[in-house]
Amino acid sequence: MAGWRNTSPYFIAEVSSNHARDLKRCIAFINKAAEIGCDAVKFQLFRIDDLFAPEVLEKSEEHSRRRAWELPTAFLPDLKAACDAVDIAFSCTPFYLEAVAELEPHVDFYKIASYELLWDDLIRACARTGKPLVLSTGMATLDEVTHAADVFRQAGGTDLTLLHCVSGYPVEAKNCNLAAIETIREATRVAVGWSDHSRDPGVVHRAIDKFGASMIEFHLDLEGQGAEYEAGHCWLPDEMAKVIADCRRLATADGCGDKAPTPAEIDDRPWRADPSDGLRPTLDVRREWRDG
Numbered sequence: 001m002a003g004w005r006n007t008s009p010y011f012i013a014e015v016s017s018n019h020a021r022d023l024k025r026c027i028a029f030i031n032k033a034a035e036i037g038c039d040a041v042k043f044q045l046f047r048i049d050d051l052f053a054p055e056v057l058e059k060s061e062e063h064s065r066r067r068a069w070e071l072p073t074a075f076l077p078d079l080k081a082a083c084d085a086v087d088i089a090f091s092c093t094p095f096y097l098e099a100v101a102e103l104e105p106h107v108d109f110y111k112i113a114s115y116e117l118l119w120d121d122l123i124r125a126c127a128r129t130g131k132p133l134v135l136s137t138g139m140a141t142l143d144e145v146t147h148a149a150d151v152f153r154q155a156g157g158t159d160l161t162l163l164h165c166v167s168g169y170p171v172e173a174k175n176c177n178l179a180a181i182e183t184i185r186e187a188t189r190v191a192v193g194w195s196d197h198s199r200d201p202g203v204v205h206r207a208i209d210k211f212g213a214s215m216i217e218f219h220l221d222l223e224g225q226g227a228e229y230e231a232g233h234c235w236l237p238d239e240m241a242k243v244i245a246d247c248r249r250l251a252t253a254d255g256c257g258d259k260a261p262t263p264a265e266i267d268d269r270p271w272r273a274d275p276s277d278g279l280r281p282t283l284d285v286r287r288e289w290r291d292g
Contacts, residue, residue, distance in 0.1 A: 008251075009193065009208050011244055012040045012091065012111075012134070012217040017069035018226025018234065019043070026075060027082045028222060034086035036241035037248065041088055042111055042217070043079065045071055045103060046095035069227060073102055080106040091134070100125040107131065109159075111217075114138030114167050114195075120151045127157030134215065135160065136195045138167030142187055149188045161215050162188060164207075165195035170233040173203050181211040193217065197233040201243050208247060 013033035019026045026043070033041040047070060076092075083090035089108040094100045095116065103110065109132035116122055117140050126133045133152060137145045145162065152160050164181045176198055185192040193215025194207035207213040221234040228234055261269060271281040 007039055008214050009247060010040070010215045011038045011240075011247075012042050012215065013038045013220040013240075014042045014217055016044060016219050016226075016228050016234075018219075018221045018228055019071065020227065021070070021072060023075055023078060025222070026071075026079055029220065030079065030082045030088065030090075031086060032222060032237050033220060034088045036237050037244040039089060040091050040108070041083060042091040042093065043071055044093045044095065044113075045073070045076075045099045046093075076103065076106045083108075094122065094126070097122060097125055100129065104129050104131070109134060112136065114140065114165050117144060117148050120148075123148055123151045123157075124155040127152045127155035130156070130158075132159035132161070133157060134163060134193075134217070136163045136165040136217075137184065138165035138195070142183065145184055146187050149190060161191045161193060163193045163195040163215065163217055164213075166197060169197055169228075169231045170199055171197045173198055173200050176203050176207075178203070178207050178211050181207060181213055185212075191215065199233055199235055199239070201239075204243050205247070209250075 013029070013036075015026070015029045019029060030041050071092075080090045090106060091109050091111050092099075092103050092107050093111045093113050094103055095113070100110070100122070110126040110129070111134045112119075112122060112126065114136040115138075117135065117137060123133070123135070135148060135152070137148075140148075149160060149162065162184055164178070164184055166176055168175065178194065181192050181194060191214045194204070194211075194213040195217040196204055196207075197219070198204075204216055204218075207216065218240060219228065219234040220240065221229040221236060224236065226234060270285045273280050274282045274286075276283065
C-alpha cells in the first residue's frame with residue numbers, strides 16, 4: 001500500500017481537529033507531512049452526537065461546539081488521492097462503528113484512539129477488514145492493553161502496532177514513562193511505538209534510541225492557527241522536520257553489525273603499530289619507506 005513502508009521509526013502526522021473543515025487546508029496538511037519526511041498522515045472521523053453521551057451534550061456547550069471539528073466524509077476520496085499523489089499513507093481514526101466501513105475503501109490502516117481502547121466492538125470491526133491497526137494505550141492498564149491485543153487477534157487481525165501514550169495535553173518529559181514501551185512489547189509480542197504529546201525532541205529521540213519505538217505519532221499544526229494548537233501538544237512543521245531528519249540520518253549509523261574494517265579505515269590499517277616493536281607503521285610500510 002502507498003506509504004506503508006518498512007521504515008523505522010515510522011512517522012505519522014496526526015492532523016486531529018486542526019483542519020477547520022477546509023479541504024484545501026486538509027490537503028495542505030498532507031503535502032506538508034510528506035515534505036517534512038512523514039510516512040503517513042492521520043485524520044479523525046467522528047460525529048459529536050455519536051462521540052459523547054447526550055447527558056454531556058445537553059449540559060456542556062464546550063463539547064457541543066466540537067461539531068465544528070467534524071471531518072466531512074465527502075472529503076475522504078480527495079484526501080486519499082492527495083496522499084497517493086505524494087506517496088504517503090492515509091489513515092483515519094473511526095469514532096463510531098459505521099465509520100469503519102466508511103473508511104475502508106480509503107485508508108491504508110486504521111488508528112484507534114486511547115479513549116476507545118476499551119471498546120471491543122470497534123477493535124473487532126477494524127480487525128475484520130484485514131487492514132493494519134494502530135492502537136494507542138493512553139490511560140490504560142497493562143491488562144487492558146493485552147485484552148485489546150487479544151480481541152484484535154481473535155477477530156482475525158494480523159497486523160497490530162501498539163502506541164504507548166500519556167493522555168496529557170501536553171505532558172512533561174518526567175511523566176512520559178517511556179520504559180512502558182518495553183513492558184508493552186514484552187507482554188503483547190507486537191511492535192510498539194510512542195504517541196507523542198510532549199512536543200519535546202529529546203523525548204522522541206529517547207523513545208526511539210533507548211526503547212526501540214518503531215512508530216512515532218505526533219500532532220501537527222501548519223502555522224499555529226489550528227483548533228488544538230494552543231493546548232501545547234502540537235508540533236509545527238519545522239520543529240518536527242528536524243527531528244525526523246536527525247532520526248533518519250542517525251539510523252544510518254547503525255550499520256550491519258559486522259566488526260571489520262570499514263572503507264574509511266582501509267588506508268590507515270598499515271599505519272598501526274607493528275606488534276614486533278610497538279612502533280608505527282607496520283614493518284611492511286617501513287620497508288617501502290626505506291627502499292623507496
